[in-house]
Structures are given as structure tokens and as C-alpha cells.
Amino acid sequence: MALIVMKFGGSSVRDAQRVQNAAARIAAEHDKGSDVIVVVSAQGDTTDDLIAKAAEVNPAASPRDMDFLVTAGEQVSAALLTMALGKMGYRAVPLTGWQAGFITDSNHGRARIRRIETERLENEISKKNIVIVTGFQGVNRYDDITTLGRGGSDTSAVAIAASLKAEKCRIFTDVDGVYTADPRLVPTAQKLEAITYDEMLELATLGAQVLHNRSVEMAKKYNVPLEVLSSLEDKPGTVVKEVAKMEKMLIKGVAKDDRIMRISIVGVPDQPGIAYKLFSLLSSLKINVDIILQSIGRDGTKDITFTVALEDGMAAVQALEERKESLGFTKMVWDDNVSKVSIVGAGMESNPGVAAKMFEALAEANINIQMISTSEIKISVLIEKASSAAAVNAVHAAFEAPQ
Amino acid sequence: MALIVMKFGGSSVRDAQRVQNAAARIAAEHDKGSDVIVVVSAQGDTTDDLIAKAAEVNPAASPRDMDFLVTAGEQVSAALLTMALGKMGYRAVPLTGWQAGFITDSNHGRARIRRIETERLENEISKKNIVIVTGFQGVNRYDDITTLGRGGSDTSAVAIAASLKAEKCRIFTDVDGVYTADPRLVPTAQKLEAITYDEMLELATLGAQVLHNRSVEMAKKYNVPLEVLSSLEDKPGTVVKEVAKMEKMLIKGVAKDDRIMRISIVGVPDQPGIAYKLFSLLSSLKINVDIILQSIGRDGTKDITFTVALEDGMAAVQALEERKESLGFTKMVWDDNVSKVSIVGAGMESNPGVAAKMFEALAEANINIQMISTSEIKISVLIEKASSAAAVNAVHAAFEAPQ
Numbered sequence: 001m002a003l004i005v006m007k008f009g010g011s012s013v014r015d016a017q018r019v020q021n022a023a024a025r026i027a028a029e030h031d032k033g034s035d036v037i038v039v040v041s042a043q044g045d046t047t048d049d050l051i052a053k054a055a056e057v058n059p060a061a062s063p064r065d066m067d068f069l070v071t072a073g074e075q076v077s078a079a080l081l082t083m084a085l086g087k088m089g090y091r092a093v094p095l096t097g098w099q100a101g102f103i104t105d106s107n108h109g110r111a112r113i114r115r116i117e118t119e120r121l122e123n124e125i126s127k128k129n130i131v132i133v134t135g136f137q138g139v140n141r142y143d144d145i146t147t148l149g150r151g152g153s154d155t156s157a158v159a160i161a162a163s164l165k166a167e168k169c170r171i172f173t174d175v176d177g178v179y180t181a182d183p184r185l186v187p188t189a190q191k192l193e194a195i196t197y198d199e200m201l202e203l204a205t206l207g208a209q210v211l212h213n214r215s216v217e218m219a220k221k222y223n224v225p226l227e228v229l230s231s232l233e234d235k236p237g238t239v240v241k242e243v244a245k246m247e248k249m250l251i252k253g254v255a256k257d258d259r260i261m262r263i264s265i266v267g268v269p270d271q272p273g274i275a276y277k278l279f280s281l282l283s284s285l286k287i288n289v290d291i292i293l294q295s296i297g298r299d300g301t302k303d304i305t306f307t308v309a310l311e312d313g314m315a316a317v318q319a320l321e322e323r324k325e326s327l328g329f330t331k332m333v334w335d336d337n338v339s340k341v342s343i344v345g346a347g348m349e350s351n352p353g354v355a356a357k358m359f360e361a362l363a364e365a366n367i368n369i370q371m372i373s374t375s376e377i378k379i380s381v382l383i384e385k386a387s388s389a390a391a392v393n394a395v396h397a398a399f400e401a402p403q
Numbered sequence: 404m405a406l407i408v409m410k411f412g413g414s415s416v417r418d419a420q421r422v423q424n425a426a427a428r429i430a431a432e433h434d435k436g437s438d439v440i441v442v443v444s445a446q447g448d449t450t451d452d453l454i455a456k457a458a459e460v461n462p463a464a465s466p467r468d469m470d471f472l473v474t475a476g477e478q479v480s481a482a483l484l485t486m487a488l489g490k491m492g493y494r495a496v497p498l499t500g501w502q503a504g505f506i507t508d509s510n511h512g513r514a515r516i517r518r519i520e521t522e523r524l525e526n527e528i529s530k531k532n533i534v535i536v537t538g539f540q541g542v543n544r545y546d547d548i549t550t551l552g553r554g555g556s557d558t559s560a561v562a563i564a565a566s567l568k569a570e571k572c573r574i575f576t577d578v579d580g581v582y583t584a585d586p587r588l589v590p591t592a593q594k595l596e597a598i599t600y601d602e603m604l605e606l607a608t609l610g611a612q613v614l615h616n617r618s619v620e621m622a623k624k625y626n627v628p629l630e631v632l633s634s635l636e637d638k639p640g641t642v643v644k645e646v647a648k649m650e651k652m653l654i655k656g657v658a659k660d661d662r663i664m665r666i667s668i669v670g671v672p673d674q675p676g677i678a679y680k681l682f683s684l685l686s687s688l689k690i691n692v693d694i695i696l697q698s699i700g701r702d703g704t705k706d707i708t709f710t711v712a713l714e715d716g717m718a719a720v721q722a723l724e725e726r727k728e729s730l731g732f733t734k735m736v737w738d739d740n741v742s743k744v745s746i747v748g749a750g751m752e753s754n755p756g757v758a759a760k761m762f763e764a765l766a767e768a769n770i771n772i773q774m775i776s777t778s779e780i781k782i783s784v785l786i787e788k789a790s791s792a793a794a795v796n797a798v799h800a801a802f803e804a805p806q
Contacts, residue, residue, distance in 0.1 A: 016459035050479065056419035058486035065489065068497045069482035072475035076453065079472035083461035086468065094471045098501070099546055120546070143502055143523070 002167040003125070004029055007039040007135065007157035011174040012231035013077045014044030022231060023084035025172065026130060030090060035125045037164070039135040039157040040081055042073025063108035067137070067147045071097065074134030074153075082132045092130040095120065097145070100131075102138030102156065104146045107286060111146035113138060113155065116163045125164075133160065151212030158215045162222035169224050170237075171211060176230035177238035178203065178210050181254040181396045185389050188400060192252060194239045199252045200226075202344040202378040216240065251345035251354070254396045256388045258339045260290065261313030262370070264305040265320060267330030270298075277327060278304060278320075285319055287312040291340070291373040291382060301330075305371065307382065310336055338370065339388035342380040343395060355379050361398035367391050406528065406569040407432055410442040410538065410560035414577040415634035416480045417447030425634060426487035428575065429533060433493060438528045440567070442538040442560040443484055445476025466511035470540070470550045474500065477537035477556075485535045495533040498523065500548070503534075505541030505559065507549045510689065514549035516541060516558065519566045528567075536563065554615030561618040565625035572627050573640075574614060579633035580641035581606065581613050584657040584799045588792050591803060595655060597642045602655045603629075605747040605781040619643065654748035654757070657799045659791045661742045663693065664716030665773070667708040668723060670733030673701075680730060681707060681723075688722055690715040694743070694776040694785060704733075708774065710785065713739055741773065742791035745783040746798060758782050764801035770794050 006029060008022045022040075030036045050070050054061045061069075078094040085092040101117030124131045135153025138146050148155050154171060161169035178200065181189040195203075197220035204213040210228055219226050219240065229237025268274050275294065282289055287308055295303040308316050317334055320327065341362075348354050358379055362369060367390065371382035383391055409432060411425045425443075433439045453473050457464045464472075481497040488495040504520030527534045538556025543549050551558050557574060564572035581603065584592040598606075600623035607616040613631055622629050622643065632640025671677050678697065685692055690711055698706040711719050720737055723730065744765075751757050761782055765772060770793065774785035786794055 016456070019460055053419070053479070053483060054486055057422055057483050058490040060490070061482075061486040062489060065482050065485050065497060068485070068499075069479060072478040072482075075475040075478070076456070076472060079464075079468050079475075080456060080460050082468050082471070083457055083464040086465060087461035087463070094468060096471075096548075099548075145499070145502075 001033070001035050003035040003037065003164055005037050005039065005157050005161040005166045005169040007153060007169070007171045008041065008081070008231055009153065009171075009173050010041040010044050010046070012172050013040055013081060016080075018231070019077075019080045019084050022081060022172070023088060025231065025234075026081075026085060027088055027090055030130055034167075035128075037121060037125070037131045037133060037160055037166070038081065039133050039153055039160065040074060040077045041135050041153040042070070043077045043080075046073040046076065064144060067108050067145050071134065071137045071145050071147060074136060078132045078134045085130060085132075090130055091128065092132055093124050094132045094134075095124075096134050097137030097156075098139040098143070100133045100160075102159070104138040104140055104148070106140040106142070106144070106146065108144075108146055110149035110286065111138060111140065113148065113159050116159055118163050121160065121164065148214070151215070154212035154215035155218060158218045158222075158224055158226070161224045162218060166224065168227060169219065170227045170229060172229060172231035173210065174231065175210060175228075176233060176235065177228055178240075178253070180252065181392055182256070185256075185392050186254070186396045189396065192238050193236075194241065195252055196346055197240060197242060198377055199344050199346055200240045202342065202375070203253050203255050211240070251343045251348065251399050253344050254341070254392050254399070255344065256339050256341045256392050258385055258388055259310040260307045260338060260340055261310050261316075261334055261336040262305060262307050262338050262382065263313070263316060263320070263332065263334045264303055265327065265329035265332050266303045267301045268304055269328045270300050270302045274327065275304060281319060281323060282308070282316055285315060287316050291371050291380060293371050307338070307340065307371070337385045338382050339385045339391070340380050340382055341388060341391045341395065342378050343399070344378045346377050348377055348379070357398055358395055361394045362391055365390055365394040367394070404436070404438050406438040406440065406567055408440050408442065408560050408564040408569045408572040410556055410572070410574045411444065411484070411634055412556065412574075412576045413444040413447050413449070413480075415575050416443055416484060419483075421634070422480070422483045422487050425484060425575070426491060428634065428637075429484075429488060430491055430493055433533055437570075438531075440524060440528070440534045440536060440563055440569070441484065442536050442556055442563065443477060443480045444538050444556040445473070446480045446483075449476040449479065467547060470511050470548050474537065474540045474548050474550060477539060481535045481537045488533060488535075493533055494531065495535055496527050497535045497537075498527075499537050500540035500559075501542040501546070503536045503563075505562070507541040507543055507551070509543040509545070509547070509549065511549055513552035513689065514541060514543065516551065516562050519562055521566050524563065524567065551617070554618070557615035557618035558621060561621045561625075561627055561629070564627045565621060569627065571630060572622065573630045573632060575632060575634035576613065577634065578613060578631075579636060579638065580631055581643075581656065583655065584795055585659070588659075588795050589657070589799045592799065595641050596639075597644065598655055599749055600643060600645060601780055602747050602749055603643045605745065605778070606656050606658050614643070654746045654751065654802050656747050657744070657795050657802070658747065659742050659744045659795050661788055661791055662713040663710045663741060663743055664713050664719075664737055664739040665708060665710050665741050665785065666716070666719060666723070666735065666737045667706055668730065668732035668735050669706045670704045671707055672731045673703050673705045677730065678707060684722060684726060685711070685719055688718060690719050694774050694783060696774050710741070710743065710774070740788045741785050742788045742794070743783050743785055744791060744794045744798060745781050746802070747781045749780050751780055751782070760801055761798055764797045765794060768793055768797040770797070
């Protein structure tokens with residue numbers, strides 16, 4: 001029997017009407033004869049509301065206690081979805097993260113899944129029950145409740161699909177697929193029929209906000225076919241798989257990420273090992289570093305500039321300030337008034353004209369490039385935040401023209 | 404080290420201010436050098452709000468799914484209380500029902516605790532952590548989430564106190580103790596310094612709404628000293644223990660219960676075994692029967708009248724209707740326009756004047772008595788609902804006068 005994993009995000013279950021819509025989609029999948037496991041996020045703004053409640057009591061609450069708090073949100077949505085299916089005459093069973101066997105590390109607030117103990121899931125499936133699992137959560141080895149971080153429900157869904165070798169993992173959301181750019185920013189953005197894991201990964205990492213990047217990494221690793229589609233309309237979405245058929249456009253998408261911070265440490269001794277010290281420190285704090293720029297040494301010193309996610313920014317600054325002496329820098333500056341704009345597309349590396357075209361489009365729009373980073377399938381630039389929407393449009397327009 | 408169990412009800416944690424009040428009470432207890440385990444209910448109207456959400460989606464949701472839903476409420480309040488203590492510099496740890504080791508039967512919505520696996524609780528206490536446990540909930544042997552029913556948080560608290568041989572179980576609520584009658588109904592009601600388990604049990608069962616009856620039963624069984632006190636003011640409450648010192652008043656309290664239904668089956672054959680059939684049927688449905696009245700047989704038939712909790716009423720009626728033939732009754736009538744008014748006090752049985760005094764007070768207030776039930780320490784009468792407040796006042800006034 002084919003197993004389908006379906007994931008519904010917070011906006012797809014935000015009220016009773018949406019819960020009933022989602023239930024209807026699930027029921028339709030079950031009616032096709034599939035085994036169905038559903039992963040669900042907290043309703044609408046529930047998580048934010050819970051975070052606000054916490055802030056009233058203790059603005060510096062521990063990540064462990066925050067995890068204990070916010071996981072209540074998915075418990076509510078999973079219960080409601082189960083009830084809606086029950087009303088339609090379907091046998092469904094709701095499971096929390098620990099009940100579904102999600103064992104994670106102890107990194108509260110951004111835990112990684114170690115394994116899924118699938119006994120309970122398999123048992124429910126064998127009884128032909130539709131299983132409704134709370135996304136985004138698990139327990140560590142001490143039975144403390146953990147969360148996978150924002151967007152972690154996608155990861156929960158892919159992890160189940162990988163563990164149980166599901167035929168497909170369908171991610172239902174309030175957009176109807178992956179677009180060449182954010183349609184709210186770029187009216188001419190086009191929906192993609194298919195995209196490769198690597199391309200999706202770059203887009204997800206770059207803030208396209210359609211899929212959580214860890215979920216795409218995991219889907220690639222275990223070769224789980226993903227589909228991103230609308231929870232509101234019954235039409236095909238975008239399929240994410242190993243090899244996507246070539247589309248006319250060379251680039252698959254333009255994305256921007258406004259939630260980043262640029263940090264520079266200035267006057268570092270031009271000696272080996274400094275960069276290692278710096279980035280191993282950040283790594284030990286589980287802070288991911290993105291674009292890195294190191295100046296050429298001059299007068300025996302150099303500068304190192306890098307970007308981190310905005311939410312990690314001040315933690316990084318504080319950690320560096322505490323190690324000022326051992327790192328040997330004279331000054332640190334940081335700036336969150338920046339955005340990263342990127343283009344993504346397989347085959348880009350063999351076409352040097354792509355980068356030139358992107359930079360030309362930005363120059364014509366009078367947008368200054370602060371930093372540049374490239375990989376095999378993407379080119380990213382750091383620009384001032386105020387220009388980010390204009391930059392996305394300019395770049396998208398440049399690549400819309402026939403190549 | 405003395406262990407104190409503290410329980411805070413929903414109104415005692417209904418907003419950030421109340422949560423901080425509760426945290427201050429907990430901190431003060433901990434500062435005395437006690438080990439402290441706290442049991443907390445869901446905030447204010449949270450449980451009712453969740454039930455309303457469920458009703459929108461499926462008014463006939465299964466008890467299992469309701470349990471899964473509503474237990475999210477205590478998870479939120481336990482997290483917030485932990486955070487408030489954290490802010491004050493105290494090490495606290497929140498635990499759900501399953502984390503705290505509450506193993507129950509599978510009777511969803513009104514489960515009974517089978518045992519508490521106290522390893523985690525003891526481990527946290529040994530680390531000098533204040534433990535914050537979600538009240539009212541546990542898991543069955545299949546790891547499904549269960550609830551103990553309304554007021555079950557009291558039971559959770561007493562169960563922990565009994566399992567870990569706590570020195571005292573302190574129940575914090577929005578009243579400051581147990582009164583001779585509901586002070587909202589009877590302005591002259593007096594607070595009791597002490598009361599016996601049996602007296603409290605009768606009052607709890609009779610709807611005094613101060614303590615959940617199962618919690619009192621359990622406290623009596625394991626001899627757990629209880630104290631009911633205000634979460635808002637720091638002053639002594641009412642102690643519930645095996646032997647309370649004699650107070651001046653013969654009766655300890657007057658209580659009323661408006662949430663009952665009277666059911667009569669008429670024209671039952673006057674043969675042995677009918678009552679057994681009737682009440683074993685109700686017992687198999689976990690419906691408790693309270694006052695029972697059986698008419699004297701006449702013309703070979705008799706009538707049986709009894710009362711049940713209002714929420715069980717229609718289930719009882721339906722079950723009886725389905726067995727109409729085998730029970731052999733001709734007609735069934737039911738009425739929820741009734742109240743039970745009771746007086747409670749040890750030593751009552753050796754003082755026949757008490758019943759007479761109660762009936763006299765009701766007669767003078769022109770209130771008709773439909774049914775009467777007595778035990779060693781209580782006398783209950785069934786009257787029409789509209790007169791219940793007047794009845795409580797009349798009876799309370801009668802016993803206020805010097806004996």
C-alpha cells in the first residue's frame with residue numbers, strides 16, 4: 001500500500017473552516033486507497049501568541065521552557081484535524097511528537113531529529129487509521145520536549161516520509177507552488193512545474209519561505225519526492241526531485257532574505273588560524289555563517305566580514321566581544337540594514353554570463369553590491385535592505401527575456 | 404527534607420500577574436527549605452475555550468480526541484509558571500502528565516490514576532529543582548493522553564503527595580478556605596479552621612466546589628494532610644485531616660448541587676433483581692447514581708426514582724430506554740429542574756434533632772422536599788431548582804443559632 005505523507009502549515013488550519021478544508025484533502029487522499037500520515041503545524045498565529053504570553057512573564061525564558069510552551073499549539077491543531085476527520089466518518093488518531101517517536105538531540109528551540117521510533121506510526125497505519133502528527137516537535141533522550149525550530153513541521157513531514165519510505169511527501173501551504181520569485185514582489189513571477197533538490201535548497205536557504213531548508217536537505221538525502229501545493233485549490237503544485245526537466249529559463253528563481261546581519265571584525269592579526277578560531281566559536285554556538293569576505297592583509301592586519309541570520313546576530317556579537325582579546329581584533333561593527341538577493345539555477349556555473357547579467361541589472365537599478373557569494377547553482381549579493389524589492393524585480397526582469 | 408505539594412487552580416494562574424503571584428508563593432515555600440512539587444491547572448477559561456474550538460469542528464468529538472486537545476491547556480500554564488520562577492532566579496522544571504509518570508486507565512475524559520512512576524519526579528527533586536506538573540492528565544498503557552475529568556488537578560496533586568509521602572498538600576484557590584456554606588449565597592457563612600476527610604468528602608460530593616471529591620477520597624485513603632487556602636492572600640486556610648477538633652457548630656456546612664437530574668422508571672414488576680439490573684447497567688456505563696427512592700410495590704409493580712449528575716443524565720435515559728423491555732418498566736420520566744441541598748457534620752447520626760431542624764427550616768421557607776437521603780454525616784434533600792439558594796440560606800440560618 002502506498003504511503004503518502006501530507007503536511008499542513010499554520011495558515012492551512014488557521015480556523016474551523018480551514019481545518020475542514022484540510023480534512024477534506026486528507027479524506028480524498030485516503031479514498032484513493034493510500035495510507036496517510038499527516039503532519040500539522042500550530043493554527044495561524046498560535047505560536048506567536050504563546051511566545052507573547054511567555055514574554056509577559058519572562059522575556060528571557062529558557063529555550064527548554066519555550067519548547068514546553070509552544071508545542072501545545074500543534075497539539076490543538078492535531079486534535080481539531082482529527083475531530084474534523086472523525087465527523088466525516090474517517091478513523092484518525094492524533095499523536096504528539098513523543099507519541100510519534102520523534103527522538104531529537106537536546107538543542108532546545110532548534111533540535112535535530114536523531115531518529116524516529118516508528119512502531120506506533122506503523123501500528124496505526126496497519127490498523128488503517130489516518131495518523132495526525134504534531135509537527136515541529138520531539139523529545140530528547142531525557143524525555144524533555146524539544147522543537148525543531150521555525151518551519152520544522154516540514155522537516156517532521158519529510159523525516160516520516162524518509163523513515164517509512166513514503167511514495168510522496170506533499171506540503172500544503174497558502175501558495176500553490178514554487179515561483180521564480182515571490183509573486184507578492186514580482187508580478188511576473190512564474191510557477192515552476194519542477195525543481196531539483198539543490199535548486200530548492202538554495203531557494204529555501206535564501207529565504208524563499210516555501211520550504212524549510214532542513215526539510216529539503218533531508219528529502220535530498222533520502223530521495224523523498226516532495227510536492228509543494230495549495231491547501232485551498234485542488235491543482236498541481238511544484239514537484240521537487242532529483243532531476244527536474246529542463247525549463248526554458250536558465251535560472252529557477254530569484255529570492256531575497258531580509259533577516260540577516262552583517263558583522264565585521266576589524267584589525268585582526270594577519271596570521272593563520274584566526275578564521276578557524278572565529279568560525280569554530282560560532283559553530284560551537286550553533287550559529288550558521290553565510291557569506292564570508294576576508295580582506296587582503298595590509299600592515300599586518302586584516303578584516304573579516306560575514307553574515308549570520310538576524311536572530312543569531314546579537315548572540316554572535318556578544319560571543320565575539322567576549323573573545324576580543326584572544327581573537328585580537330581592534331573593532332567590531334555590525335549592521336542589520338542589509339538584504340541578500342540571490343539567483344538560483346542548475347547549470348549556472350558553466351555560464352559566466354549569468355553573473356554579469358545579474359550585476360548589470362543591479363547597476364542599472366543603481367543598487368550597490370556590498371558582498372558577493374557564489375556556488376555551483378546560485379549567486380548571492382548583499383545590498384542595503386531598502387533596495388531589496390527593487391533588486392529582486394530588476395534581476396527577475398533581466399532573466400525573463402529570452403536567453 | 405520535607406516535601407510540600409502545592410496545587411494552583413485555573414483562576415490562580417489566569418493571567419501574567421496571577422502567574423507571578425503563584426510563583427511568589429512557590430518561591431516562599433521553597434525558601435523555607437522544603438522540596439516543592441507544584442500541580443497547575445489550565446489558565447482561566449482556557450479549557451472552555453478549547454472545548455468551544457472543538458465544538459466548531461465536531462460537536463461529537465471523541466473523548467480521546469478531547470483529551471488530546473484540552474491537555475494543551477495545562478502545558479501552557481505549567482510553562483508560564485516555570486518561566487516566572489526562572490525570572491525570580493529559581494530552578495524549576497515543567498513536566499506534562501506523561502513526563503511526571505501519571506499512568507491511568509483508558510477511560511478518556513474521566514480516567515483513574517493507576518500509578519505514578521515517580522522516577523522523574525524524584526530525580527528532579529534530588530537536584531533541588533522545583534517541579535511544575537500539568538494537573539488533570541496522564542497517559543494510558545498505550546501511551547494515549549488521558550484526563551482525570553473536571554477538577555482532576557486536585558487529584559493529581561494528592562496522588563503525588565501520596566506517592567511521595569509529602570508532608571502536606573496545599574490546594575490554592577480563589578476562596579480562602581472551606582465555608583459553612585457558599586459565601587456568595589449565604590453572607591453569614593463562616594470559614595472552618597479544620598474539617599475531617601469524611602465531612603469534606605460529603606461537601607465535595609455535594610457540590611461545594613472547593614475540592615474535587617476524588618482528591619479527598621484519595622487524601623483520606625493515604626492520609627495526606629490537605630490544606631485549602633487562598634492564592635491571593637497569605638493567611639491560613641482550612642485544614643482537612645483525619646480528626647478535626649470539635650467546633651461549636653454541629654454541622655460543618657450546607658451545600659447545594661444544581662447539576663443533577665432526577666429519573667424515574669414507572670411500573671417496574673415488583674420482583675427481585677430489577678434494582679440490581681438497573682444499577683449494574685448504569686455502573687457499567689460509569690454513571691454514578693446518588694439518591695435512590697423505591698416505592699412500595701402495589702398491584703405487582705413499583706417505581707424506582709434516582710438522581711445522577713446532569714452530564715450523565717441523557718446517557719442514562721438513553722441506556723434505560725434501550726433496555727425498556729428487559730427492565731420491564733412502562734414509562735420513564737426525567738427532570739433536571741431539581742437541586743440537592745445537604746448539611747454535613749460528623750456526629751450528626753447521634754442527634755436526631757438535626758434532620759427535624761433542617762426539615763422545619765425548609766417547611767417554614769415553604770420549600771417542598773421531593774426526596775431525602777441520609778448518611779452518618781449528612782442529610783440531603785431534593786427540591787426544585789428555583790428554591791435552592793433560598794433553601795441553603797434557610798437551613799444555614801437555622802443552624803447558626805446556638806444549639
